[in-house]
Amino acid sequence: ELADMITDEKPDGVLAGLRVLITAGPTREALDPVRFLTNRSSGKMGFALAAACQAAGAQVELIAGPVNLPTPIGVRRYNVESAQQMLDKANERVGKAQILIATAAVADYRPRAVQDDKIKKSSDSIALELEKTPDILGELSRRETHLFTVGFAAETRELERYARAKMQRKNLDMICANEVGPGQGFDVDENALLVFWPGGQQQLGPRHKRALAGELVDLIATRYATGDEHAGAVAP
Template sequence: MSAARKILLGVTGGIAAYKSPDLVRRLAERGAEVQVVMSRGAQQFVTALTFQAVSGRPVRTDLWDEAAEAAMGHIELARWADEIVVAPATADFIAKLAHGFAEDLLTTVCLATTAKITIAPAMNRQMWANPATQANVRLLKDRGVRVLGPASGEQACGEVGVGRMLEPTQIAEEIYAALPVEGVLSGLKVVITAGPTREAIDPVRFISNRSSGKMGYAVAEAAREAGATVVLVTGPVQIPTPAGIERVPVETADQMLAAVQKQVADADIFIAAAAVSDYKCSEVACQKIKKTSDNMTLALSRAPDVLATIGRSESPPFLVGFAAETENVEANALTKLNSKNLDMIAANKVGEGLAFDKDDNALTLYWRGGKQELTLNSKSALARQLVSVIAERYRSRGKSAATPIQNRSAIHATR
């Protein structure tokens, strides 16, 4: 993947600076080297030691650092960076950048660089709406500076409006979505499913499961970073669509199957990270069911099995399944591998405190004659490892005379 990138993160003096250490982590997860440069104001909100701990690099704060500037350190930084990202970018910094000020290390580096500059504004809503700020932002955009945000919402001052810095995850997504990507899935179309499905009981109730969709969305983003064109067929979740990905919303298992069949027709890879309902109500009540007795019985029938249906198609694609198990993880995973005619399966244990609604996970990958452990990691990092192994197995299958590769392949993950 073309994720390795040298990013100089400028942090200026706004309350949103408390989010910037998390942005360092999000960029590092994508393989970036991050060098932090802090303004004097930023040091009033967050310490340099915090950024050094998360970035693994000494933080630069002073244009007049004798040790660094003996070797023209500000020029070295300006040449080192592939991109300069300033988050948060205060109204004061935006004004200085727009008018060519170079009074501290960060503004000097910005003037001396030929790298792409991205800013994520953060300020009070009235400051953002001020004509001077808007004129400065327009000027920067005209010069090719990329502006991410700001978002609307409650602000530290207690007011509500436009001026909040975008969340670190979204900033990292936007930065990487704009990059030309050449990776292990370059030129391929990947269809992915994510989240739960819902099966109606009546107009106000439904059957569902505990899937948050986090793993599926992480896999979608990892596939896009690996160079794929990604379509995300998603059940109802509270996660924003990653940048550069087409989202197809569905609710029921039947809707998910229909959407997948439509999208996978011209896809190279199908990654279904959805936890699809196994059963649905045989009859859905037209009106809300009233509480008339102490017990109620629901008649259930099988919901469509998306993975099995794709696997039974005339030309079965490359198939990878997920096995979320509470017991006998390996035995149950291998049973699914064989019964559903999969090429690979990713298994993990779920239950109390494991996998669901968590930001980390661990997987064991199985295929005929092979096994690989992916140890506990953030779901974003784990997804990138998974995509790398999938791409390797996909290419390996293509080289096998015994199993000729299909023109279209599918990877299905039921998470």
């Protein structure tokens, strides 16, 4: 009985002994002290994946943009706001991880100049100059070649085409595509994913994000176990 208890203390599950870094939620890109650009990401999928990875035996760190969700038990959470803050924190935490799951809906563009004071409503129209935010997932994936990287692609159309292009461009081991639009994907509890990897694909769901997360973790563990197929190892 004592032996059983001691054995139970060792994590088991399909991700036992692995460290997983997860990004989740939207980012906010400030125009001024009060206004910002953001998106409809609720963070639910990333938080569900954090819980599922933890349940599968992994040590999980979660870098979260501004969301209204409780931290899953056993998960270490870091709160950030902007894409730049998310990149900085990911750079700091990625070293020991074997798997990176990037669910965050990072803002693609940010205002080029942040105003110190609130912008006054004076002219009838203004042109807001936007510049690209850092490519967090692509940067980490290309630099950390040991890392098994899982990306997400929320698309309004041409799911497979855009998702496979993103996987290749960012040098990912896997990409999970889902269709978004009113009542789909963002800010809802149900989701469906079309998962692609260099040599295959699989449909998961539609079902509750928590159940979907468990299935995706199983698939990630299976693909991770194939090891030598890591995109990081074969990229130019």
